Amino acid sequence: MEQHIRESLMAAAPNLFGVPITENIIQFQQTRRDVEGDLTLVVFPFVKLLRCAPQQAGEKIKHWLEQNIQEVSHCNVINGFLNIVFKDTYWLEMLQTIQNNPQHGLSVPNSKPTIMVEYASPNTNKPLHLGHLRNIFLGASVAEILKAVGHKVVRTQVINDRGIHICKSMLAWEKFSPLNEKGERETPANTGLKGDKLVGKYYVAFDQALQKEAKEILSQWQSGNFADTSVEIQDAVLKFQQAKEGKDEKAQAAIDDKIKELAKNQTSILQEAKEMLVRWEARDPQVYLLWTTMNGWVYEGFDATYAQMGVTFDKLYYESDTFLLGKDQVLEGLKKGVFYQKEDGSVWIDLSGEGLDEKLVLRSDGTAVYMTQDIGTAIDRFKDFPDLHGMVYTVGNEQDYHFKVLFLILQKLGYTWANNCFHLSYGMVDLPSGKMKSREGTVVDADDLMAEVIDKAKIMTQERGHLDRISAQEREQLYAQIGLGGLKYYLLKVDPKKRMLFNPEESIDLTGNTGPFLQYTHARISTLLEKAAFDLMPLSTAATLKQEEREIIKQLSLFGATLQEAAQGYSPAVLANYAYDLVKLYNTFYQSVKILVEPDKSLRQMRLALSAGVRQVLATSLHLLGVEAPQRM
Template sequence: MKSIEAFLTDTFLQAFEKCYGETPDSKILQIQKTKKEFTGDFTVNVFPFLKISKSKPEETATKMGTELTKSHEEIQDFNVIKGFLNLSFSDEFWIESLKKIAQKENFGYSEPQEETVLVEFSSPNTNKPLHLGHLRNIFLGDAVSNILRAAGKKVVRTQIINDRGIHICKSMVAFMEFDPEATPENTGKKGDHLVGDFYVKFDQEFKNQIRVLEEEGLSHDEAKEQAPIMMKARETLKKWEAGDPDTVALWEKMNSWVYAGFDVTYEALNIQFDKLYHESQTYLKGRDIVRDGVKNNLFYQKENGSTWVDLTDEGLDEKLLLRADGTAVYMTQDIGTAILRANDFPGLKSMVYTVGNEQDYHFQVLFKILAKLGYSWASDCYHLSYGMVELPDGKMKSREGNVVDADDLIRVMKENAKEQGVDRGNYEELSSTEREDLAKKVSLAALKYFILKVDPKKNMTFDPKESIDLNGDTGPFIQYTYARTASILQKAGGVNTDFTYSTPENYEREVIKQLYRFPEIIAEAAAKYNPASVARYCFETAKLYNTFYQNTPIFHASGENIIQQRVLLSAQVGKVLKTGMDLLGIEVPERF
């Protein structure tokens, strides 16, 4: 199906050439939906063409409108307001569009291509449970993966698990110090929470020891250096790097608890990955690459032996790649991981990194370095940068304990969905398993939609009170609308496309117009890596359908053909809503 943009661009430029003997650059052509206070379906702005037409806006628009309606039967009528040419498409055009939409099983999807895109998201540290900030990351990464796939790409979902380093050593030390017999089983704690609690204990003890040392007369920095528990953590890291069997065994045990805990959370969120990378397995790769880079004069060493890249020519800075002692930093590891991935997936076209915007600079540098190393895919890498999630009373600070834990949040949301379900009329008709299932779907929809509807680039405020709202611009509202279409379909006993179509009423036409835009919406969301436009589209679609539904009889319509047509329309709305929500990682229920 050709998009309106493509169709109108061609026809308009041709018509313009015919009228004025010159073909303007297609870039200056602006096509938009006609605003609802005016008559028409699509609007062309003729202001940019006045230089060529050398006549008044109204004259140019009128001349173009006359020509377009004459030469194209799809364009039935037009009106002109100032420089705006409002075009109305024919009923037949919209009916044909509805038929075409109905024929496509995967309406909205592009043809599959060979290009592979790797999307990295989530990528937690293994020393604490997932929190609200991770959720934005996870939902974005998951949704963008879905959207890219819909746009025809082959997608590999991945994460890099930060399983190594001083942070996990801190948890290990605290474990040995305070409760070496603890297990998730005998404490009844989820593995990631158990390990996270040890990390907190470490920090508390660390602070105590600093205070004691300071009282003994040491400076703050000295106290930090000499606190026994911190010295133990550093020792542990050294032992780990040296491959000490006991240390490695403990590390493996505690990490396995964390993974088991994460798995439960991912499961609850319906999130899957295709391929995992562990920092412990990749951090050495980057070091070799950097050393080679020094030999090839891409990087340089300073007197103290540290290795740097000079990006001042690119408008950036000098950046450290290896410490003076030769150990790797964050950047080194990311270089190694990227190259490892490119080797693992030879058809790789690009990589998408879902990482918060506090690392904007890091990724600018990373991509420049990869380009410097000569990798062609470097220029197609994209940092899916997203803003912070703030709470109504300010930023989340783990130190102050006002972090919203992911598991808690999921549980509270579900309880709320159950409570609110009780007030509903048809709650009694559902079985208890249906109620459970619905509560899960509704609560996840509320959470995911609430986060995804905001433009990723922007900081957002997460108001718990607002997030559990199930009315208005929310995921559950869209689910509810889907269930309505499902209910219509069930009552009708299926869809039929073989009947005599009739002129759509205004409400119907608005819905068809909206459905027609779906492929463009997906393409735009993919091009901009922005699930928010899909979320907004779903909401608008649901809204338009509800308006139609509440103002137009379906089964009480005056004639079998009209009933069939409205059932068909309802089915298409359901299909599009289901697809759209699926792109956001949200399931839709058949009953509500």
């Protein structure tokens, strides 16, 4: 409609104003809520052109609109704003169109290029936590949104299944696991523990042992005992200790940390873990068996968590398969002059021209670093999926710099698709008590949180729900839908790039801007339509619309554009806020108007159609957010 008015106005401009106008003069915006109108044209840009007061210019356009645009009922000009009111028939036809199209707002599936969306990407040494939840819900939702606007989507994750941190839990399990009466070490089967939890337990055990040993070494150093320490380390420690003299508290603490780091490196347990990594890289059968076994436990645990979360993946990448990738590309890039080599053999890229630093891409011993691997993996993915057009990496904002560099390197290597790669960077999740720190035990476990939220939903639903016609089994399902729906919505309604506060109490709230609030409205409309035995039928276009009703149709008509905006900005929050606004409008309507008991048949039918439209768009929105839409609650 905007486009229609814009084009007509531009075509008429030479006659109407005596001069042609450009597109950017015609600026539309949403009409203020306290003013009559469905669409507002900003008059100011015309003022200069026409050399008259805003009021005059507005009146002129107003008359033209009223006479030449069929859908316009009337207009008013206030303070340089031209508010256009459309005819009721225009809105009723809009409602009819929405009603006839169950795909309203969505694009044709697979009509746009393939995008790979990466999210989750956990380490296999500990269970998933709250931070992962934000990551996963975000990535999963963005994948759905991209699909809805027509992209083909490949959902993927990289499983960080190798490295020193994995060896730590393996080693600790070998060293510290008690034996049962059959002489077996602890397993998920003989302890009943979830696999990822069991492995995580030993990762913690490793850290405790490491801290303990490091502490002993530190106290030896403090008392001047360097018997078990090499001369180089001793020198370094002494140097640091001297450097502390005369520094402020903060600087001293920083130096202490460095000394502690040295002590940790001296521990026998860390040495053992490093040796284990070497043996893993040499494919030592014993270590490999241990590795496969323990990772297997973790995968079983993760699968259970993902199932509870309701997320899936189309393709998995394992770091153990990909960690050697990228070296060839780096060497090739070296030939092409993209990279350069230092005397010690290490390979670097100079990004100072782009305002960044120099960055290492290959160690002097020829082994790969994180960046090397990511270069290789990205290129590999485009080989795996020849029709791939771009990628979305859902990774925390502490890696902003890394991805900036990665995309630049890929560009410089000549991969044009690098321009279609996007780092979906999201802020950290804070707790009211501050930052989550695994060492201080303030990490919120994903499984625990989901269970808690479902439990709370159960209690609250039993208090106020309408459960009489729901079977016991369906009730359990409903509690999970409400609990998880609330949690997902809570994490997704905030702009991804912003750091957010996780308040455990608010996350399971049912009132206000919450998941259950949206679900409730969906359930309420569902039972309403069921009771009315609602069926689609042509609407009478003769009805007069109340303000509440036209507001809703207007909002429904914006769904497609909102979806595009959410896709473009990779922001489920945009969609969440849209859905919330829609629900608020509907609830106002619902409370102020009779529907089922409305005696006028065509009015009743129109209001039911309106309700059905809201339910349809709401259900779609919730689905795109990964939130389930219950029929009753």
